[in-house]
Amino acid sequence: MSSETQNVPRHVAIILDGNGRWARERGLPRTAGHKEGCRAVEQTVEDAARLGIEYLTVYAFSTENWKRSAEEVSALMQLFRYYAKRLLVIAKKNNVRVKMIGERSAFAQDLQDAIRALEEETAQNTGLTFLFAVNYGGRDEIVRAVRRIGAECAQGMTAPADITEDVIAAHLDTAGVPDPDLLIRTSGEQRLSNFLLWQLAYAEFYFTDIYWPDFDRQELERAIAYYNGRDRRYGGVKDV
Numbered sequence: 491m492s493s494e495t496q497n498v499p500r501h502v503a504i505i506l507d508g509n510g511r512w513a514r515e516r517g518l519p520r521t522a523g524h525k526e527g528c529r530a531v532e533q534t535v536e537d538a539a540r541l542g543i544e545y546l547t548v549y550a551f552s553t554e555n556w557k558r559s560a561e562e563v564s565a566l567m568q569l570f571r572y573y574a575k576r577l578l579v580i581a582k583k584n585n586v587r588v589k590m591i592g593e594r595s596a597f598a599q600d601l602q603d604a605i606r607a608l609e610e611e612t613a614q615n616t617g618l619t620f621l622f623a624v625n626y627g628g629r630d631e632i633v634r635a636v637r638r639i640g641a642e643c644a645q646g647m648t649a650p651a652d653i654t655e656d657v658i659a660a661h662l663d664t665a666g667v668p669d670p671d672l673l674i675r676t677s678g679e680q681r682l683s684n685f686l687l688w689q690l691a692y693a694e695f696y697f698t699d700i701y702w703p704d705f706d707r708q709e710l711e712r713a714i715a716y717y718n719g720r721d722r723r724y725g726g727v728k729d730v
C-alpha cells in the first residue's frame with residue numbers, strides 16, 4: 491500500500507528497542523548499536539515529516555535506564571550531546587519543532603543547555619513536532635504533575651473538585667499535544683516499560699521483531715498500514 495492512499499496517524503509514538511541485541515549479533519559493543527539507533531532516529535524524524543505525521547514521540551532513555559553500566563550510560567549521554575547538535579540542523583532543514591519530555595535536571599548542565607537551545611531555536615517551526623523522551627518515565631511524569639497540582643491547591647489557585655482529566659493532561663510533559671494514535675515497539679518486546687502511561691489509553695499498538703537500528707521508512711509505512719486496518723471504537727459500538 492502506498493503512503494498516499496493511507497490515513498496517516500496524527501501522533502506516532504515509538505519505543506525504540508533492540509540496539510544492544512543488534513550490536514551483539516554483529517559482535518559489536520552495545521554502544522555501536524546505540525550509534526546506529528541514533529542514525530535511525532534521525533532518519534525516522536525526516537520520514538515522519540515527509541509522511542505528514544504531526545507529532546512523533548520517541549522513547550530514547552527511561553528513568554530506569556540509569557541501572558545500566560556506568561560505561562553504557564556515559565556513552566548514551568555522549569551520543570545525546572552529539573545528536574542534540576545534529577538534530578538542530580535536521581530540524582531546521584525539515585521545519586521540525588523539537589521538544590524534550592522527561593526530567594531534564596538529572597543531566598549535566600551543558601546537555602540541559604543544548605536541549606534548551608534545540609527547543610528554543612526550533613519553537614517557531616510549523617511542521618512535525620518531535621518529542622524526544624529522555625530520562626522519561628510515565629509514573630515519574632504523573633508524580634511530577636500531581637505535585638504541581640497539589641501545590642496549586644495548597645496555594646488556593648485550584649480546588650480538588652476542579653481537577654479533571656483535562657487538568658491532569660495539562661500538567662503532564664505532553665501538555666497541548668494530542669494523545670498518540672499509534673504506538674510502535676521494535677525488537678519483539680510487547681510491553682510499555684513505563685512509556686506514556688496516561689497518554690496511550692486508546693492508542694493502537696504495533697509490534698515488530700526487527701531491531702531498532704534496522705527500522706526504516708518501509709517499516710514505518712508498514713506500521714501505518716496496520717493502523718489503517720484497525721477499527722477504533724473508544725469504548726463505543728460501531729456498525730460494520
Ligand code: IPE
Binds near residue numbers: 507510511551552677
Ligand atoms: C534501546 O535499545 C535503547 C535504550 C533503551 C537506551 P536497548 O539498549 O534496550 O537494546 P536491547 O534491548 O538491549 O537489545
Ligand code: IPE
Binds near residue numbers: 505550551
Ligand atoms: C525501554 O527499553 C526504554 C526505552 C526505549 C528508552 P528497555 O530496553 O529499557 O526496556 P525493558 O527493560 O526491556 O523493559
Ligand code: MG
Binds near residue numbers: 507508509
Ligand atoms: Mg531494550
